[in-house]
Amino acid sequence: MTRQDMILTPRGIRFLGRIFPCSIGKTGVTTHKREGDGATPAGILHITGLWYRPDRLAPPAPWARPVGPGDLWCDDPGHPAYNHHARAPLPASHERLRRSDPLYDLILTTDWNWPDAIPGWGSAIFLHQWRRPRFGTEGCIAFSRAHLLRIAALAIPGTRLIIPNALAGQ
Template sequence: MTTDSTLSRLVVRRRPGDPARGWLAAGGLVLPCALGRSGVTRDKREGDGATPAGRFAPLQAFFRADAGPRPRTTLPLRAIRPSDGWCDAARDRNYNRPVALPYPASAERMMREDGLYDLVVDLSANRRPILKGRGSAIFLHVARTGVQPTEGCIALEKRALAKLLARIGPRTRIVVVG
């Protein structure tokens, strides 16, 4: 831990016997998490349903202002707007970047009705540099009921994510073990 009580490192490991579920270790806290439906991979491809292995830095956080209070965090933070999207079209010039909706290429809506993006952190996966087809919108976000598998993200129960968000910052590293 750093002196400002921000966690310096989170470690995500898959559970033995269930590649789509894992444990997120944050300091002395260990939280159940959902991983991609295809488990963890070192060779991430768009649409493979896998969570990429590697070391990531949280770039920024987003929240739904209509779904709860503004979360505490030292990350750059912005409320999600109805026009916010994230391009997932591998051949588009804005692939794996935020875009304004409606967008002419395929883009995921950030203001989801299912609550998964009520709190969301951009994990920097395939962001610097962006490689076409190597995965888009890899986030830390709210889990489905029962902490069900994701499309390639890491997901936590909403209360756990809000608590964790208060303890992570720009210097935190998220290590996903393959």
């Protein structure tokens, strides 16, 4: 592990010498991630993308991509686009990346079950804004807006996100 790694601890994500409080999956951390289980997957993930709402934020880093009205993320295990960015219209189950609430104003995507997605192993494991402190997610890791902006400005593609197996079941 290095200082440039993001490491989940019981107090939050440790990154570049700081602890950023966060929320994880409402059912905790798991070593057996499945679609819809509400758990954050244990393992070593990598940051693969950075998306932002250009109507609400300035680009937080030079590599950030704007989220448009037709941007989606497919969460249908039976669809060829499972756990990938997609565009509307998409007849399969999906999440809209452009939401009315601020949760996805800024999204860091990970390589959990990506790019070669195995159906049912989980999708859309993102870093995004939380609803409120410690409010469980569907499996993502969520932060305050200020902390997420800071993380997005400092992370680069390939930054490791380490979610220790030791936290599974807690």
